[in-house]
Amino acid sequence: MLEVELYRRSVLATVGQRVTAVDLVDQRWCSRAPDAEERLVGCRIHDVRRHGKVLLVDTDGPTLALRFGMTGRLVVGGESAVRDLAYGAHGDDPRWTRFALTSADGRRRTRWEVSDPRRLGWLELDPDLSGLGPDAWTVDAASLARRLGSRSVAVKTALLDQSVVAGLGNMLVDEIALRASIDPARSARSLTSADVDALVAAMTEALPVMLEAGGSHRGTLSAESRRAGSPCPQDGAPLERTVIGGRATYWCPAHQR
């Protein structure tokens, strides 16, 4: 989500430009909107938004939605706002370009490219986002408490569920649980309102700082410290690795309860 916000900021200056070219480089990556070229070329960009992990480009025609999966990056004018993804491929291989778009006005011309080695991302026009919960950047404690309260799954699983709250990925959830001192394996249903307040406070503190620092891998629980036995950033106790909701989870048994 932080990465998508960085991408959004990197293309905000295209608002007002018109789409002059669309290239569905990888047929499968673009298979949900095979008519994207016909429908987008000539449209004027009205806004660039984000909801959760989805980048939304509003035009006077359709809204273009880009999803980046685990390894997708947006490259704008040959540069990406996100230099390296923690588990992405290294460097930029032109073979990984899955989609490209050019936007321009009288003075400026912008080249957008999506590079996605694993091809887990996709493109869509006029996406249905009704299945997504409120965005994690702005969610309030009362709303989050209501949405978590009915779930019996682990806190971590619930926070990763985009229909509960949109935008949190594996690394962000571990960071937030660690900062909030919550055991990520606890049932979401067991959270008290003080626990939910702590989770929201952790998001409010961590998200802007990590955005400034460059992304989801730049928390106090950095990508490098995601190893069993590495010291907890809060108290130095050895971190434990478990699997929750099918994802690798690093947490501190000494202070997360």
Add this chain to the structure above:
DNA sequence: CGGCATGTTTCGCC
């Protein structure tokens, strides 16, 4: 080579 990886969808089972 085997195993793992910032994610989402699908399927089968309660």
Add this chain to the structure above:
DNA sequence: AGGCGAAACATGCC
């Protein structure tokens, strides 16, 4: 009906 867990997807890296 809908929550839940596991598998599937695809590719690169250690």
